[in-house]
Amino acid sequence: MKITSSAFQEGANIPSKFTCDGSDTSPPLQIADVPSGAKSLALIVDDPDAPSGLFTHWTAWNISPQTSSVQEGSVPKGVHGTNDFGKSGYGGPCPPSGTHRYYFKIFALDRELDLPIGAKRGQLDAAMKGHVVAQGELMGRYSKQK
Numbered sequence: 001m002k003i004t005s006s007a008f009q010e011g012a013n014i015p016s017k018f019t020c021d022g023s024d025t026s027p028p029l030q031i032a033d034v035p036s037g038a039k040s041l042a043l044i045v046d047d048p049d050a051p052s053g054l055f056t057h058w059t060a061w062n063i064s065p066q067t068s069s070v071q072e073g074s075v076p077k078g079v080h081g082t083n084d085f086g087k088s089g090y091g092g093p094c095p096p097s098g099t100h101r102y103y104f105k106i107f108a109l110d111r112e113l114d115l116p117i118g119a120k121r122g123q124l125d126a127a128m129k130g131h132v133v134a135q136g137e138l139m140g141r142y143s144k145q146k
């Protein structure tokens with residue numbers, strides 16, 4: 001399973017328009033090679049380099065397994081959780097210092113998840129446990145503009 005973006009390559013810098021230094025717009029994402037038996041997809045974007053530990057920028061689940069892309073500035077059809085900014089939807093990279101890594105992760109699940117709108121990352125991780133049939137990730141880097 002793969003997740004890619006036409007806005008940046010694996011391991012490359014994320015353009016500032018997709019960050020707090022720009023318009024904080026979500027980048028375009030392409031999803032490929034979803035297993036035929038998948039019942040739903042989950043999307044997680046996080047930063048393992050945050051000073052407080054893993055920081056979650058975006059969560060969504062119960063996305064149709066037929067979804068092959070998420071357009072720039074849009075959200076996938078599904079259920080959206082609360083990110084670590086305390087908001088629903090996408091919150092772009094905004095590191096306090098240094099260069100951070102941002103992981104865009106897609107998970108194929110063998111069922112839909114019974115989670116309420118606004119659920120937190122820990123609830124999503126717990127609900128997905130034992131139900132991931134495939135996954136892919138895209139990593140981009142970002143350093144705050146001076």
